[in-house]
Amino acid sequence: MTDLKSFDKKLTDGESGSLKKSKKKQKKEDAWRSEGPRDPFAMLDSLPEKKQQEIQKALHLFSVGQSLPKTLQDAKQHTYHFWDTQPVPKLGDSIMTQGPVAEAEISVRNEPYSLPQGFSWDTPDLSSPPVLRELCNLLNENYIEDDDNTIRFDFSLEYLQWALQPPNWLPQWHLGVRVEGNKKLVGFIAAVPAEVCIYETKKRLVQVKFLCVHKKLRLKRMTPVLIRELTRRVNQQGLYQAMYTAGTVLPTPLSSCSLWHRPLNPRKLIEVNFPGLRQNMSLQRALKFNRLPKVTKVQGLRCMIKEDAPGILSLLQENRSKFHLSPLLSLQEVEHWFLPRESGNDTYVVEQDGGTLTGVVSFYSISFKVLNHPVHTSLRAAYLFYVASTATELAELMEDTLVLAKSKGFDILCALDVMDNTSFLEKLKFTISDKRVHYYLYNWMCPLMSPDKVGLVLPN
Ligand SMILES: CC(C)(COP(=O)(O)OP(=O)(O)OC[C@H]1O[C@@H](n2cnc3c(N)ncnc32)[C@H](O)[C@@H]1OP(=O)(O)O)[C@@H](O)C(=O)NCCC(=O)NCCS
Numbered sequence: 001m002t003d004l005k006s007f008d009k010k011l012t013d014g015e016s017g018s019l020k021k022s023k024k025k026q027k028k029e030d031a032w033r034s035e036g037p038r039d040p041f042a043m044l045d046s047l048p049e050k051k052q053q054e055i056q057k058a059l060h061l062f063s064v065g066q067s068l069p070k071t072l073q074d075a076k077q078h079t080y081h082f083w084d085t086q087p088v089p090k091l092g093d094s095i096m097t098q099g100p101v102a103e104a105e106i107s108v109r110n111e112p113y114s115l116p117q118g119f120s121w122d123t124p125d126l127s128s129p130p131v132l133r134e135l136c137n138l139l140n141e142n143y144i145e146d147d148d149n150t151i152r153f154d155f156s157l158e159y160l161q162w163a164l165q166p167p168n169w170l171p172q173w174h175l176g177v178r179v180e181g182n183k184k185l186v187g188f189i190a191a192v193p194a195e196v197c198i199y200e201t202k203k204r205l206v207q208v209k210f211l212c213v214h215k216k217l218r219l220k221r222m223t224p225v226l227i228r229e230l231t232r233r234v235n236q237q238g239l240y241q242a243m244y245t246a247g248t249v250l251p252t253p254l255s256s257c258s259l260w261h262r263p264l265n266p267r268k269l270i271e272v273n274f275p276g277l278r279q280n281m282s283l284q285r286a287l288k289f290n291r292l293p294k295v296t297k298v299q300g301l302r303c304m305i306k307e308d309a310p311g312i313l314s315l316l317q318e319n320r321s322k323f324h325l326s327p328l329l330s331l332q333e334v335e336h337w338f339l340p341r342e343s344g345n346d347t348y349v350v351e352q353d354g355g356t357l358t359g360v361v362s363f364y365s366i367s368f369k370v371l372n373h374p375v376h377t378s379l380r381a382a383y384l385f386y387v388a389s390t391a392t393e394l395a396e397l398m399e400d401t402l403v404l405a406k407s408k409g410f411d412i413l414c415a416l417d418v419m420d421n422t423s424f425l426e427k428l429k430f431t432i433s434d435k436r437v438h439y440y441l442y443n444w445m446c447p448l449m450s451p452d453k454v455g456l457v458l459p460n
Pocket of ligand 1: 082142210214217218219220246248250
């Protein structure tokens with residue numbers, strides 16, 4: 001791996017002299033730091049994969065002081081060198097007003113932010129299969145793992161295309177960092193266009209996703225440079241707000257939600273020691289406890305087809321008034337996000353006699369690699385994306401969704417406690433995990449909201 005030699009020298013180029021001075025200290029803090037004499041991770045390179053995993057696990061266990069806060073309480077003791085310079089509300093502020101944190105700049109800088117010598121910006125061309133595979137590998141090898149290091153994301157190429165290429169996506173918002181010498185992709189962040197309703201304000205913004213830095217380049221402050229450059233590219237298109245989620249606490253969560261799990265294949269989950277399962281339950285008991293009906297019950301439930309998009313859009317619009325944060329989708333976007341696709345997502349609708357749609361439920365799928373297991377190598381998880389119903393009880397529709405997901409070979413269904421989901425989570429034997437998903441808005445302040453007022457899920 002190439003050593004990092006210098007930092008983003010031109011970070012403040014194009015800004016006024018006084019601003020330059022006042023940002024000197026911050027520039028230092030944001031530095032994508034130069035390396036010492038030897039990258040310690042290089043020494044691990046020659047070790048077998050299994051050994052590396054053991055060491056990573058040990059590092060994880062002993063790295064409490066380095067990781068970002070997971071709770072609001074801890075976050076209040078943490079110094080955010082980068083985020084404190086960004087237009088986001090400060091932790092602990094009580095916000096009663098609504099609007100941008102900082103006014104839009106009159107001119108957006110034209111030159112990209114500088115990278116240390118030996119690295120360059122790249123916009124990976126996702127229409128090229130080898131490039132898409134390369135991005136997939138970066139994410140699968142470096143994206144979040146569970147704390148136990150037993151499972152790892154295994155995004156498919158189709159999933160990445162679905163998540164990164166919705167209508168009106170822009171290539172320059174797929175932002176990569178490559179090592180100049182060997183062209184290796186070592187960093188990535190992306191934005192896709194979206195429109196949402198925040199309280200009563202309709203806002204065009206971007207959704208930021210797939211922030212990832214290669215494991216060997218962690219803690220060198222590449223993230224602030226990625227975020228600044230993406231922000232510049234988004235600003236260039238006249239957009240100044242973003243939304244994103246993270247498992248860690250940053251300044252400042254708009255809402256903090258919990259992830260719930262519903263086992264569909266308890267035997268396999270127990271065998272792979274899936275984190276967050278109900279403890280103290282024997283296999284027999286777990287099988288009985290999680291048993292599901294063999295067939296679905298809701299009349300008129302069927303797979304979505306393209307012609308259902310207008311009906312789904314109406315259901316979404318009807319549902320919107322219940323939430324403080326909700327999606328504003330075009331017909332084209334409904335088709336993109338909801339139409340079932342192989343190894344991407346599944347959507348079912350409830351059609352009444354006469355053809356009116358009274359319900360929709362959609363989930364997207366993510367596979368995981370199971371590491372170091374003698375029998376199992378993969379795990380399939382379904383993530384609840386959207387559910388709305390005007391006639392059938394949500395719990396009934398969701399029970400059928402569990403039946404369908406199981407019949408399609410999913411091992412687990414995951415859902416956040418957003419929207420009206422608490423009305424069925426416990427009833428349908430979901431268990432709360434210790435994973436939190438915090439929702440954030442960039443450059444927008446408004447009163448914080450409880451999870452049941454969040455009307456959207458942001459796929460990775
Ligand atoms: C998240 C990740 C990119 C952070 O990289 P890192 O090397 O630990 O951090 P860096 O040294 O580059 O940058 C540190 C800064 O980034 C911020 N940061 C870290 N994770 C962040 C996140 N998920 N979103 C936004 N900012 C984040 C930190 O708060 C810190 O800024 P601060 O000084 O204001 O606290 C890296 O850990 C990674 O790739 N993880 C796996 C993928 C992942 O979890 N992505 C995030 C999904 S939400």
